[in-house]
Amino acid sequence: VPNYDKIKTILEDYSIRGIGKSIEIFFHSKKVGERTLPIGLEELHPAAVYFLAGTRYKVKKLGYPENMTAKLEYLPKDYPYYTKALTEEWPTVETIFEKRQANGIEVTSCKLHIQKRVYGYVNLEIGQEVAQGQKVILERPLDYDFITKGIVFKAPRPLQEIGRSENEEYVEASGYHATEHVVIEGSNMITGGVSQDLGGISLDTSGLIFVYDSAIGGNGASKALYDRLEKAFERSLDIVRECPCQSEAGCPRCTFSYRCGNNNEYLHKIAAREILQRIFDGEKTEVTEPVEGDKPLV
Ligand SMILES: [Zn+2]
Ligand SMILES: [Zn+2]
Known part of the structure; x- marks a missing residue:
């Protein structure tokens, strides 16, 4: 049963609706561009490196939510970093459109309410393959929320890897998060190149994985994945099975994602491989209600 008091509190904390809004971009007092929400907040937070017509600028000041403007300043040509936003996201299912089974996995296609917070960023070196960097936390987080379309399924538990580990919760949550990444990135060929239009959330140790259209209102990207989910699972298993990296976490060729809001x-990787193998072998799961307090990984 949804906890409506809790939901109401969250909604009051997140009163900024992203729909139809945009941020105007200024360089010296001249307007040089405009970026719509929600992506605008990820690209234009204070101190973000912003690309405009082949030049990199730094965001000197963001007026949000008060005046919806970003002020840019020049960066030295040899400045070695770009930035990636750190985000937290909370999904709520509003309406279920349809359900089906992909192998033994129940998957629902639904209308989703996404509450998103940009709370910091990382500096990443240009040309560096590993998409991880030093974290900087914003003085004031940037919050917004929007309605879109997406899919939900529950990944099977990687019981072998859990049993092998000292830190069971870490292994389980990290296995689901890696699975979410690989299913999104790995499905690109299968869905006709929609990965860049998708966002993903895996909810703690619940196994619940949400994949949604990052365009407000939905643009059909997640529906393409819904229709071809068996193929996407199979391709994902191949990716983690065939990547030769020896790292437990995986690497930029298998589990890492440039879209990751968790650095x-x-x-x-090993837990993700077990999860995807269990899906391939036909293990059955059903979508369940999210549990309050679960930490979302994006
Ligand atoms: Zn790898
Ligand atoms: Zn991630």
């Missing part, structure tokens, strides 16, 4: 932390 590519909490990833476990």
Whole structure:
């Protein structure tokens, strides 16, 4: 049963609706561009490195939510970093459109309410393959929420890897998070190149994985994945099975994602391989209600 008091509190904390809004971009007092929400907040937070017409600028000041403007300043040409936002996201299922089985996995296609917070960023070196960097936390987090379409399924538990580990919760949550990444990135060929239009959330140790259209209102990207989920699971298993990296977390060729809002932390390749193998072998799961207090990994 949903906890409506709790939901109401969260909604009051997140009163900024991203729909139809945009941030105007200024360089010296001249307007040089405009970026819509929600992506605008990930690209234009204070101190973000922003690309405009082949030049990199730094965001000197963001007026949000008060005046919806970002002020840019020049960066030296040899400045070695770009930035990636750190985010937290909370999904709520609003309406279920349809359900089906992919192998033994129940998957639902639904309308989702996503509450998102940009709470910091990382500096990443240009040309560096590993998408991890030093974290900086924003003085004031940037919050917004929006409605979109997406899919939900529950990954089977990686019981072998859990049993083998001292830190069971870490292994389990990191296995689901890695699975979420690989299913999104690995499905690109199968869905006709929609991965860049998808966002993902894996909820702690619940096994619940949400994949949604990052365009407000939905643009059909997650529906393409819904229709071809068996193929996407199979391709994902191949990716983690065939990648020769020896790292427990995986690497930029298997489990890492440039879209990750968690600095590519909490990833476990071996647990993801077990999860995807269990899906391939036909293990059955059903979608359950999210549990309050579960930590979302994106
Ligand atoms: Zn790898
Ligand atoms: Zn991630």
